[in-house]
Amino acid sequence: MNREVFRKEEQVLGEARAAVATAQDKGKPVAPVFSSLVDEYGRLLRQSRRLVTMGDRMQQTLNSLNHDLAVGEQKYRGIFENVTEGIYRCEADGTMVEVNPAMAAMFGFRDSESFLASVRNFKSLFCSPEDYELYESLLRADDVWRYQVKTCGPESGTIWSEISASAISGQDGGATDGVVGVMADVTERKHMVEEMCRLARTDSLTGLFNRGYFMDLAARELARVQRNGGGLSLLIVDVDYFKAVNDTYGHDVGDKALITLSRILMNSVREVDVVGRFGGEEFVVLLPDAHRPDACRVADRILEHVRAAMIDASDGSFAMTVSIGLTSFEDEGDDLDSLVKYADIALYAAKKNGRDRVEVYRRSACSCRQADCVEAATAGGGQKQ
Known part of the structure; x- marks a missing residue:
């Protein structure tokens, strides 16, 4: 080409x-x-030829770069438009610049344009200012991070989102030019994890806390009382002659009876009280900030409500009764295992003394409207049925 020129x-x-x-x-x-x-003309001609040759090479390089940029842009656009995660770009102050179709769909919009027309600033997607402040603090950090937060889209309502973003540095390391990030809708995953946690701590039949989780909560509450003082009482509730219920009416009716009892227990206590199923027909009730007289009133109320309940069976309906063992925190040396043991001793006494009653394990005087106080030395023995 140089020769032609x-x-x-x-x-x-x-x-x-x-x-x-x-x-x-x-x-x-x-x-x-x-x-x-x-x-001199010859020298100028040779220099001009070299310059043109250099220009040709530079143009070839530039063409190659432009081609690579076009291919890169095509790849980026392919990912941006088709990826299932939401991708966004915004200014340093949160003003939205660009979102992909997946992010628009995540928040209930038909396309990116309608999203940008409605959501002007990324901050408006956060349900609380505190969550956005944490997001900004993470942006200022250099580490790679993922942040799960409740977001509130104008079209989608509340969803759980997982965000990963980074700031775009300005020229010469100056102020941030903006933010680019990825968002994923993890609502279903979050609910699944919550459901797994719920199943791990609740009884599948009654929906009450299971033994393990009840003991964890009770241990925390006992530690609080030991630290700060106050009352604490524990009830163990056992269905009378439950084996006869299963043998007479079948296990499905027996399950119905346990579910009925669990509802009675929940309706007989406060929101701060903790109700759990220990296993079989045995239930436990923890009463924070409740001394023995208060706990006796709760136990009496449970007895009355249980007596009034009727369980439907195939050939009619029947009533059931429960026996209750009660103990209260009295000594700083009492641990959770001791309280459970004392309540269980009182429960054995209730069974031995005729059932459908409350017995109280005591080391000092007690007052229950219809409960007999039982000394530890005489409360043992008997068999729960």
């Missing part, structure tokens, strides 16, 4: 050199300035 110049230079050579062959004098001009 400089053909005329090469022709002129060749003619000039030929003229100088012909004159010298004929012995004619040639002006030094003319020879110098011819040589």
